Amino acid sequence: MDKEGSSHEPGIPSGGWGSLKEVGSILLEERVPPQRAALLLKQNKPDGFACVSCSWAKPAHPHPAEFCESGAKATAWEITSKHVHAEFFARHTVRELERWHDHDLEDAGRLTVPLRYEAASDKYVEISWEKAFSEIGAELRKLDPKSVVFYSSGRASLETSYMYQLLARMYGNNNLPDSSNMCHESTSVALPKSIGVPIGTVVLDDFARTDCIFFFGQNVGVNSPRMLHQLQDARKRGVPIITFNPLRERGLVSFINPQSPTEMLTHHETAISTQYHQLKAGGDTAALMGLCKAVLEADDAAAKQGKAPALDKAFIAEHTHGLDEFADKVRATTWQEIEQESGLDRADIRDAARVYMASNAVIGVYGMGLTQHRNGVQNVQMLVNLLLLRGNIGKPGAGICPVRGHSNVQGQRTVGITEKPELAPLDKLKELYGFEPPRDKGMNTVEACKAIQDGKVKALVSLGGNLVRAVPDHGRMDAAWRALPLTVQVSTKLNRSHLVHGQAAYILPCLGRIEIDRQNGVEQAVSMEDSTGCMHGSRGMAEPAATTLLSEPAIVAGLAKAVLDPNPRVDWDAWVADYSKIRDAIAATYPEIFHDFNERMWTPGGFRKPVAAAKRKWNTPTGKANFTVPDSLTVDPDLPDRPGTLRLFTVRSDGQFNTTIYSLDDRFRGVEGDRMVVFMSKADMEARGLEDGVRVSVHTVTDDGVERRVDGLKVMAYPIPPGCIAGYYPECNPLIPLWHHAKESYVPAAKSIAVRIEAAR
Template identity: 55%
Template sequence: MDRDDHARQRPDTPFYDHASGGWGSVRGMAEVLADQKPTPGAIRTLMRQNKPGGHMCTSCAWTKPAEPHLFEFCENGAKATIWDLTSDRATPEFFAAHTVTELRGLSDHDLEKAGRLTHPLRYDHATDRYLETSWDEAFAAIGAELRALDPKSTVFYTSGRASLETSYLFQLFARLYGHNNLPDSSNMCHETTSVGLKKVTGSSVGTCILPDFDQCDLLLFFGQNTGTNSPRFLHKLQEAKERGCRIVTFNPVRERGLVEFTNPQRPGQMTVREPTPISDLYLQVRPGGDIAALAGIIKRVLELEDREGGVLDRGFLAEHTTGFDDLAARVTALGWGELERESGLLRRDMQTVADLYAKSERVIGIYGMGLTQHVRGWLSIAMLVNLLLLRGNIGRDGTGISPVRGHSNVQGQRTVGITEKPELAPLDKLKEMFGFEPPRDKGMTTVEAAQGVLDGTVRGFVSLGGNFARAIPDNDRVEEAWPRLALNVQIATKLNRSHLRPGRSSWLLPCLVRSEEHREATGPQAVSMEDSLSMIHGSLGKRRPASEHLLSEPAIVAGIAKATLPPNPQVRWDDWVADYAVIRDLIEATWPDKFRDFNDRLFTPGGFHKGNAARERRWRTESGRAEFTTPEALTSLGHSPEGEEMTLVTLRSNDQFNTTVYGYSDRLRGLEGRRDILLINPEEMGRRGWAEGQAVTVECALDDGTPRAVHGLRLVPYDLPDACVVAYYPEANPLVPLDQHDELSHTPAYKGIPVRLRVAVG
């Protein structure tokens, strides 16, 4: 295998001509420091980040080691903390100087750059401004509005930053109020994991823990951009490479973090030593082509078994799985030409990966939103599980399936009851503990909540963090409907676009960030969260709050709940907010198997594992076994491009976290200065007679009677598969119809939308 052939980006397109990490990461952090001018002590705060007894990063959900590095933060984690600790303030005077209509003209970056919110605010229709209010007034008015609404016409949304303690209170409030409308940011990213993995392994989360990465022989990456989205993971990848582990990456975009890495914590490598090569093989699969690529690998593995024997783990298959014969028959019948066409890969490359797999004793499959955000994303995940099951690569040390979550506690929120699916919530236990009858009907997903805003069935919206109106598909259409809401409550740290389409009654409630001290009646409080590897970590903020008028998220949730709900002697909001340890006792009482001795283990170095049945080869599926899935389709796209159509993939820049845009440098892709761009293969540009920098209009090619277009994107030639274009999220979200989502989970298909391009006029 010639690694260079697969690691080299074509020189006639923009690219970053350095390793990920290194001095580039240092410069990226320095630029945000200079831009935000954080309050004194920011560096000291970063030195405590992701360490036992310190605060847990609000950026990615990658796990925290028991023995941390000197600097246990990455470039994006540092940016997130510095962004929180800015010296800028969005005070009542700021809002007095700007109408909401004026603020809508600012970019996402400039809205948040206004600084930390300092006071509770209410929207005044007469002046088109947010005005200072008191917490008592806000809670009383919100409570009165909620009491006047049908609970089932309201949505309680959660971003992935809220702690386990806050999330537990929020879901309890929703159910005491009378609904299960509890979508969270998982609905937009990894809900496909929760549904897809649950279907085939019986576990809704991945099976790996950190020591598995010290023992694996082969890592298979699908649609996950480690260099930007979870850079601390690169330390484990570097260590794996140095002990001889092989790494194969499947991604339409050549992401620098999975090509090579310079470790900023190794002075020798920062100065004179060469970067560490990461991927042995980097295969630019076409969007939606992962199913066909995995089918090709499985086909070759089965051929090797027929020819040589001893490749499959026959004992594991017989004892632990079902459905193998159907899968084998289907894959064996597939032709290589069809697999090459659908995957965009060569037969020899799929065979090379299969040969590596057949010779590897311990294999881990890793994936991100490149698999989950498709119409058949669940099938892509099931196919990866199929491959792992063939050789018993789930339930042994050094093996497993490992989705990498993007938001810091999005997985944990689901663990403690933030779910619209009543069957996943401990409703009987909540009934017993709190003396009420929980609602049993299914709640709304993110897509259904957005549709409800459009059609008027959603009347009230309470958002615990996040930027829902900007993050969702079809966001232009939904944003226009937002003012029809009777109630819009936004709990936030900074200003964003979801705050600028106020409803009849609108409130902006500022909260503490994770690195700030949460001081309640019994003193400073710790919070907790769960990472991608199912480890639970305590987090203790020590920074002085940005304003004396801020409240913690638990205090805000409790304040609204008390103003809304009738008294219940078993529901003690004041006691819970006074001492978060009491909330953790409630969590332990609700899930004693996952949270045994919660408070005693809160600051366990490296966290404590909540357990995973599939890791122990206990399969909580319908069959009681791990289930092979026979693919009826070879693409995860809902609509394959035809003729001049292309497939749009949306992605985030290196200077971005979700909808938060720190700046305009997408350094690791060699792109600088602007976000209104469309990446396209140079051959596609040439075939159409287009030139670099030309303005184009991108139109959704799905014909549902609603025109969708984004105008004025500038063409940039880029190293991409044929018939593929790439644009930034959330700017391209208007092109994604609400009904283009994963078949099982309703996760929006941000990574595979058919589009047409035309030269912009004027």
């Protein structure tokens, strides 16, 4: 590993003055007046609005400022004073706007009027809401419902998501792919098989009771910075935090709390990780295998010496299935194999295992560094295996904690956004609404993209998001998007998906979550679910960007009324007039989770949906938590491993949230004004004769006969494991083959792509 210092890795902490400066800058850039900036003090509060970026838990007793740098950027981005009216589109053709950078497109401001693409002028033109709904409805009525896809990004409320899935199913399909297909679907596939639930078992209180935390592939400082409060509190109690990640992410290295005057004035940093192991990209299964091997070796030694076991024998006997087969696999795996695939020394892995075995309550935290691999499902199950060895699921201070991205991506699944009919309450929907729901499997995101390429999809309706930029292989997907007969985008800001559009295209601008949503003069509230399975109410508090905007529920209802025949059991207008009636419908559909929904939605800290595994009840075929045996330690069994091949993994910067780019800087990695960057070890640079700052082309190494390349990437020397390189998402998405996805879950394998590098000519 390149452990030498690098001029491109600033030794700065997360938080601190840098964070305050970033917040001040974004408020100024978005022309947010002081009275609107004060809304930040209502963010993630029980009587305020839920952040529109990450889904980290909202505490019952929040800090005075319960927002982070990333959340402040998301809020400023939404309540900006910059607005895009019809005159903007009169001045710019779509072809001209295609030349704009993604940052500049969204930075133009909030969309304010519904728009329809006019091919003759190559411009979007204003259209009335009535005409937009009528025309879209007429087009969708002509199509086979199986040829239409209803995508959602993960930011829509529980109320909107419930209406949206009902619209799709009453129309006639289960084609409900979403952003979870792109990130944590591996979790949703792995955990039910292992522990019988599709979500994590940990809540905020567990962080106050844990005595050890393990991190795998999650960049807390960029993706969920509010979580740093829990990590800092844990470190102050002496709790060890052990991290496995290819890059040394600043949020897991050190933190200065911007809400602590003492820390800000003294620059006192809290060291977050007590051990930091920079494993190879995709080396997670191997590293976890090593941890399990060390635990089993210690247990074998203890048995011979008559000492206390390293395993929780009582828990394993009562609550688990399959240990013997898993243990046989672990013992048959050599340390040499583990070291080779993980890139770590066995001594380092054993050091981490010793801390694990000395701890009584351990939390396993992970992000897309585990899920976005060909063996992403296996990665998650291996973390479960490690936790099960010592009974670290279903007791206070312990459990598994997947950290989700979008603010309601988990919640929309809870209320029916899924392409898998077995996960939706179809019989209940039939009983409540008197229609026969479709029973065939719908398309996930990767399958929808393949069907778009094959010409099988005729229309795409997108509830938020920027799918054109988010998907893999998007260099090859562009032509397919343009061939779609119809695209409909429900959006707040202009993005690439509006420009790479279908033959008929509509943009339907909606209210943002932070804006006051008045229906017939009455202010409405919405709700969402956080990463820990807790439901929260959210009130809009800013005046809308324009009086011409409709709320997301109103837009879904408008589409439903235009597309569907009237149904006496579904009063779309009544739902829009009073969102509490939507919540009543959700409660009727999911009584175990949402009983007394309207009364409970303002519970400080949220109300939690039932998570059986958290109580050591295992809804699996065996009736127990299952150890699973990994197929292989190899990260990419289907991509060539040729001499000179490098493993590329994609990352986010501190200046972005998913496809939204707030700035071209990444202060945590020493990058200014440029996202066309590839981070590379000095050893790999020297082996290829590359100098720091040179521009290169990166090519995907595959055997499918398709050339995938990204040109103009600047090499930056960086401490990263040899054989691995990193580049930004979504700029590097063209390098990910559409078929290069996690087995079973279909999550794009963006964290390990076989590539080669050539110097630019």
